[in-house]
Amino acid sequence: MATELRVLQQSEWDHWYGRLELAFGGVDESPAERKLWEELAEIERSIGVWDGDECVGTAGAFTFSVSAPGGTFVPAAGVTMVSVAATHRRRGILRSMMRRQLDDVRSWGEPLAVLTASEPVIYGRFGYGIATHQMSLEIDSSRVRVAVPPGAEDVRLRFVPVAEGAEACEQVYRRTIGSRPGMLARGTGWERLPLLDPTSERDGASPMQCVLAERDGRVVGYARFHNKPAWAAAGADGSISVRHVEALDPAAYAVLWRFLCEIDLTSTVRSHNRPVDDPLLHLVTDIRRCGVRVRDSLHVRLVDVGAALAARRYTAPVDVVLDVEDAFCPWNEGRWRLTGDAKGASCERTRDAADLAVSVRELGAAYLGGVSLSSLAAAGRVRELRKGALAEASVAFGSDVAPWLPHGF
Structure with a gap:
């Protein structure tokens, strides 16, 4: 039976999204996650490939602007939710969706398409280049210390409930957008994304915790993280999993990282997405005990x-x-x-x-100035x-x- 590629209809969302989940292993997301993605999705910019009544291919595109060198923001289609059913591989379905999608992005007048890839080898043949990288760290906080610059003594830290601190954190984040190429200017609703905290993704750690950094009563930074208690024969061996750290000045940034690395009963701090030139690299006392690793992140495609x-x-x-x-x-x-x-x-x-x-592809890789x-x-x-x-x-x-x-x- 021939397949049909067409724009998604709202009534088809549940089936379409269920097939996306199946393609990524078949583990259902939490109701909160699924609801948020349904509300953020732009149905008119989403497509599906159908084999009879079954959806066998999915792809969507968010409306973004991406910060570029020089502080400009460039309209971009955020390619997302791309999948092909395991039963329909090697039939040209992905290629047909990429073809339709780039034609659509061109018609929308958006010069760029951007995505993050489940596997980095997939999208180069469609003209996407790897334009940003992300650094992960596994810090041996029992041996590594974080130095702080002048001004640290003026920074006060305090715990707040995640929901209570959400607006202050979002205001800090918005002020950092544009400080680096590759950051996204987003529409309403996206401020809820960093607050998602499904139990299935904690790996036994605590619910997300939030600490605000304040100076003279004004919020100048924040950290959100999980604490996973553990005990070994020698004593406490807990770990901290960092979700987000942002600050408006060097002192506040350093104080937040010092706090994370000095939490009682822990010996490891893990962070999975930091810029490759993060100032933290210059604040730690022993970089060899920080387990630095780099991988691809944002893939960029010049549509025009x-x-x-x-x-x-x-x-x-x-x-x-x-x-x-x-x-x-x-x-x-x-x-x-x-x-x-x-x-x-x-x-x-x-x-x-x-x-x-x-x-x-090479122009896409070089576009944001990191390659x-x-x-x-x-x-x-x-x-x-x-x-x-x-x-x-x-x-x-x-x-x-x-x-x-x-x-x-």
Whole structure:
């Protein structure tokens, strides 16, 4: 029987989402999680592939803006909830959904599509490049100490119920959006996402706890975490699992991490998503005992090369002609002249000779400034056609801080 790809209808949500859960192992989410995702989902931007009455493929797209180098925010489709039924693999279903989705994103006038991948090998063939990475740490807090800079003595910490502190935490988070490329400007309702606390994901730890950092009565940071008590023959051996840490100044940030690493009856602090240049790396006394590991995070796809490259800023003046290869979205193929600096940019079609040959996947990887064009060239994925053009463009595309995606979607 032939399959049918079409936009989701509200009445089909439960079946559609149930098939998504099945594709990811068949473990039901908590009612609170499922309800939140149903309320956040944009049905008119969601598609399904149907084999008769059965949904065998799912994909959706949230409406976001992504912070880019220079402090601009670029409209982006947040690709999400992508799945193919195990019974229907290798039939072109994923490709058909990616084809339809990128055509839709182009029609919506959004220059970018972004996603986080269950497996990083999946989306490169559709033009997505890995643009941000996330760092995880497992800190031996029985041996590692956290230094604090001047001003720490003015910071007061206090426990508050998670719900009571939610608005203050969200205000801090909103003030940090744009401080790094890769962060998301979101619509109403997303402030509820970090408050989800299903028992199934605690691994025996406490309900989420919240500590506010205050200076002169004003909230300047927060930490949300779980405490998992444990005992060994030698005594207490508990662990802290960090969910979120944000602060508006270095002293408050350091004080929060010092607190987390000095909680009584614990010897390990774990955090699974921090920027790769997190200041914490310079605050700990022994980096070797912090179990640092890095993995991919946000994947970026330029849906409209000209609009996307013109929407961000550049750390140094750049005037370069890019010969872009994009077999999956052929409207992007050809030569583009990018001219820009820290104040603005333009990117237009040109017949001039190319300075760099690059695929749209590599442009996606370099877009947020965390992956250099020079490193991609060293891997054979960017070719320099005019001497000096690679260094010029690589510096211009860079960011003074590493891009970071604070949460999934």
